[in-house]
Structure formats: C-alpha cells, structure tokens
Amino acid sequence: MAANYREDREKDNEFNSRLRVNLSAIDDIDNVNQADDKPDEAAGEEGHYVHPDARALFEKMPCLERIPIFGKSCQGYGPRCTFSLGLVYFLNKGVGYSLINYACFSMFTSRFGVSGVRYQRLASIAKLGFSIKAFAAMTSDSLAIFGYTKRWYCAAACIVGAALTVGYGCLPKKESSADIAAGFIFLTSFCIANVDILSEGHYSRLMRRRPASGPSLISWIWWFILSATIVGAVIQGPLSDKELPQVGLFIAAATQLLSALFFVWNWYGEGTNREEQLADALTLKRELNRALRERQLVSSFRATGSGKEEDGKADSGLDKPVSAEAAAYYNAEGELNGDFALDTLHDGGETAEDEAPALNIVSCCGGIVEINKGVCMRNWRIFVYSSLMACSVITMMCVTILGTRWQLLYSCIAVVLACGACAFWALPFLIAKVSIYFFSYAFLYLQLPGALDSFYMASKECYPEGPHFSYVFYNTIGAVIGNLAGIAAVAAFPYLFSKHSLRFTLMFTYFIQVLASAFDIIIVKRWNLYIGIPDHAMYLFGDAIVYEVSYYLAWMPTVILLSRICPRGSESMVYALVAGFGNLGASMSNTVGSLLMEFKWPITTKDTCDFSNVPMLLLIGHILLPMLIVPLSFVLVPAARICDDIDVNGNIIKQKARSLHRKQRREPGEPINELPP
Structure with a gap:
C-alpha cells in the first residue's frame, strides 16, 4: 500500500509544472541527485499517449514529430489544438495588442494633440481591461452559451474587439477624441483579456489531463507571443513615423477578427459544458477520495503507534512526503482546510470513483443558456470578489477620464482598500x-x-x-x-x-x-x-x-x-x-x-x-x-526556495511531511540543521 501511495505522489508531482511557465528545468536542477530514487514515470500510460490526429499526421510527415516543442505538444493535444492556440495568441494577444500598445503614444499626442500630463492619466486605462478578466472567467464558468463555456465567449470577444479597434482608429483628429479613445482602449483590452484568460482556462484543463505535454505547450504559446510582439513593433514604428498610426489599428482589428474563425470551427476542441463539467467532477472526486484515503492511512498509524513496528517497506513509504494533494486539502493541525471550498466536492465521504455524480446544471432560454449552479455555489466568494473588482475597475475608468485630481486620488484609495480587504475574505x-x-x-x-x-x-x-x-x-x-x-x-x-x-x-x-x-x-x-x-x-x-x-x-x-x-x-x-x-x-x-x-x-x-x-x-x-x-x-x-513545493498554508511540503512523520513516530521535533532559513 505504501508503495502505491508513493507512486501516486510521483504522478501528482508532475502537476507542479503544468501552468504558465516551464518549471521543469528548475525542478530538474533541484532533483538531479534524486533521480535514482524515482520510479520510471515515462513507463506509464501518460508517457506513451499520442493523440489520434497527431499519430495520423506523424505517419504522413514523420519529420514533424522531431520538432522539439511542436512534436511534444501535438502528442498530447493534437495538431489542431496546438496550431490554433499558437495562432490565436499570435494574432490576438501578440500582434493585435502590441499594435494597439505601440500606437498609443502617437495616437494621443500626435493625432489627438493631448499634453504629456493628460496622456499619463489616460495611459493607465489600457491596463484596466486586463484587471477584470477574473470576472470574465467566473462568468464563463457559470454561464454556458449555446452549450459551451468558452467557445462563443471567445468568438464574440474577437468580433467585438475588432469593431472597437476600428472605431478607435476612425476617431477624428481633435483633442476631444482622446477621452473616447481611452474608453475604446479599455473595452478592446478587455476583449483581448477575455480571449487570453479563457484560452488559459482551456489549456489548463487539457494539461490536467495530459500533464506530460504541458511544459511544451506553454513554451509553444509563449514563443508565438514573443515573436508576435516583435512583428507588431516592426509594423507600427514606421507607420507612426509617417503619421499613420491608425493603419496599425486597422491591422490589429483584422488579426482579432481572423482569430474568431478558430472558435467558430472549434479548433480548440472544447467539449460541451455538460461533458466538461462531468469530467471535472469525476476528476475532483477521485482527487478528494485519494486525499481522504491518505489521511486515513496517516490517522491509522497515529492511532496504533505502529510506525516503527511496520515492515521496512511501509516505513519507507511514510518516510516519503504525503502527496501535494493531501497536504493542500489539510491544514497544519490535520483538519480539512475550509479554504478549499473553492472547488471541492463536499459529498460527505468516499464514493465509487467511476460513479457519475449528479450535475447541478439549469437550462434557460430553450437551452441557449446553461447555468452551472454547482460552480456558482462552490465559488460564490470568488464571484463576489471578482464582481467587486469589476465595479472598482469601471469606477476607476470613469473617474480617470471625467474626474478631477482629488476625485481620482480618493477613488484610488477606496479601490485599493476595498479590493485588498476582500482578497483576505474571499481567498485562502x-x-x-x-x-x-x-x-x-x-x-x-x-x-x-x-x-x-x-x-x-x-x-x-x-x-x-x-x-x-x-x-x-x-x-x-x-x-x-x-x-x-x-x-x-x-x-x-x-x-x-x-x-x-x-x-x-x-x-x-x-x-x-x-x-x-x-x-x-x-x-x-x-x-x-x-x-x-x-x-x-x-x-x-x-x-x-x-x-x-x-x-x-x-x-x-x-x-x-x-x-x-x-x-x-x-x-x-x-x-x-x-x-x-x-x-x-x-x-x-x-x-x-x-x-x-x-x-x-x-x-x-x-x-x-x-x-x-x-x-x-x-x-x-x-x-x-x-x-x-x-x-x-x-x-x-x-520562506521557501524557488525549487520547493509549497502548500496553500505556505509550508514546504517535503519538510511538512517529515515533521508529520516524526510526530507519528513520537520522535523529537525538527533538528536544528533542518530548520528553515
């Protein structure tokens, strides 16, 4: 049993590198001396999985499989998803947003003729659109449109963002246009932020299912973003020198509109809302059940005091840290962490892992809109916090454009205090x-x-x-x-x-x-x-x-x-x-x-x-x-190193597991040479 839990821990630790940066290089450097102690994870099913579309593509063009980043991404997620993610980020957040950003100073000072002080104030609005992307993420997770939680939101954001960008570029050459332009920039950046955060949510879900290809997919996306930023800079610089910055905006509108095609064709491969909710519910149930079983195992050793009497195999299993999953679900005192009401299935105990849970989904408007009531109930604090942040951002935008300097000062103080206090209420x-x-x-x-x-x-x-x-x-x-x-x-x-x-x-x-x-x-x-x-x-x-x-x-x-x-x-x-x-x-x-x-x-x-x-x-x-x-x-x-795994309480997971193991075996506390720096 201890050996099985040790294998589960090794598989769980792969998730530490699945998000927005490639953490594998850091973990490899840290764990180079421990390689001999780890089981061969590549021998599992995950290491041999190849997407069916990728297998067909590689049979026709074997050279594509040897492309380092692309080949690994295609194996896990398929060529359509890989291509569409890269191209959407290249066209939308890459070329589109960089053109809007690089054209900003020329549009406001040369075309609209505002002063440097006024431009300083209005320039802050460009970043405000990205400040409320959490509200967009929460809304899409709660309300599915035409059966999908991301597809049609992204398509609409691309189309609306393109229209707003064209409107921004067509404003007349007079100073009064600057305030309207600031509003257009805010709404356009919000549309781009929508596509960004919903795409992140989609590939994060994919990486939870196929974590081995996750770091390659992240690298693939960021190469497209950085290369697109360079392309945007090359295009916009000469246009601004020729006093034609609005042409760059029209190009940005075209790139956003082109991005919408990938969502209309559903090249992301997003499943319907019911399919995705069912898959997430089953995954969360398995994770919680595994955490509960690990907790019960630890409790049995604590109750019997048999840590020393068990055979060497079991003892060595307890010597290993409990999984990051279990450490995250429980606090330092060993109780179930209440902060994880964020997205945990509270079903009262263990159930069959393959048993399909009931989905709390309400259909409205003839099935056009589906409300994920369970998501809303589990994450109501997050929804309140994201709504407060959205209201705060809209307030800041209006006061920045229309308010006096004193009104702007008071609004800044109120927004910072409200959002800061609500963060401690809504988040761990x-x-x-x-x-x-x-x-x-x-x-x-x-x-x-x-x-x-x-x-x-x-x-x-x-x-x-x-x-x-x-x-x-x-x-x-x-x-x-x-x-x-x-x-x-x-x-x-x-x-x-x-x-x-x-x-x-x-x-x-x-x-x-x-x-x-x-x-x-x-x-x-x-x-x-x-x-x-x-x-x-x-x-x-x-x-x-x-x-x-x-x-x-x-x-x-x-x-x-x-x-x-x-x-x-x-x-x-x-x-x-x-x-x-x-x-x-x-x-x-x-x-x-x-x-x-x-x-x-x-x-x-x-x-x-x-x-x-x-x-x-x-x-x-x-x-x-x-x-x-x-x-x-x-x-x-x-107080942790970059290569350390930490739980939701800020404790280093390996160190926390060692401390718990010493308590189980009734040994003294942490040795002096193992205290954190």
Missing part, C-alpha cells in the same frame, strides 16, 4: 497575501509614460537639447532588442536562481529594475553627453536591455510562486484574480504618476517643453518607492 490566506504582494510589486514601481515618452520623442522645435528619437528607433529597434534580451533572461533564469529563496530572487530582480532606472536619470540630466556616450547607445543599454532583462527576471519568480500555490481545480480562476489585481496595481502606478505630475511636479510638452521635474519623478517613482518592496517581501512571501 497565503494566496491573499501573494495577491497583495503582486499588487505592490507592480504599484510601487511607478510607470511614467507621459514624462519619459514625451522626453524621448520631443521634437527639436519643442526641446532642442533632447534625444529626438524616431518611432522606428523607439518602438521598433528598442522593442526588438528588448524582447530578444527578455527571451535570453527567461532561458537563463532556471540556472541562475533555481535554488535561491523566493524572497531573495524577487528583491534582487526588483533592484535590477531600479538600477536600470538610473540610465533614464542619466539621459534626462544629459550626463551621458558629458562622458561622450550618445543618447541612442545609452537608451539601448539601459531601457532596452537592462530594464527588459530585469523585467523578465522579476516576472518569472512571480509566476512560479503563483503556479506553486494555486489550488488544483481552480488554477485559472485564482490565477485570473491574482494576476488581475497585479494588473490593477500596474494601472494604479500610472495613475499615481499622473497625480504626482498634477499636484507637485508638472511637465510641459507643448510649444516650449519643460522636463525639469522629470528627474524628481524618476527618483521618487523608480528608486525611493520601490525600496518598500523589501519589508513587504518578508511579510507577504513564503
């Missing part, structure tokens, strides 16, 4: 702390596009001594070099930080971002010219390389931390909430930057430019405020 305690940390991580490093973009792009007539960058250099060359540097940083991350603590890695990478800001201050103060370094070279080394490398290095541990603590069965929902709160923090950083300009340190970007206050804005927003991340890291981030 550790996930709530991580959510607050993600918000602070994005918020404390103030984004200042109104100041920096205006400074770098100022004309010779407005600011004779400025850098006078072109859009081709600023948006295209800088973006291409920055993305290439970011790819290198992501590839090197597992080898640089795999065994360091989360706290150290997060603080270290954050301070590299702060260091990169020194290059901006040097350029703004024109000190680089005194030592003979041209503006273009200084910018490329600073913002394009050092900052992008630091950004990706800082992004990796945050995603890894979230991947480690997301509860099984609720990954997409919880990830959307935490990531959405982080996006809200990034938007708030823009807003606070605009408040600093409006209250204390204004800039002038029309007629005769005045950027004398930009160094002070950079000092406060890029150097002093980010220092607050140090105490927050010790308060909100668990």
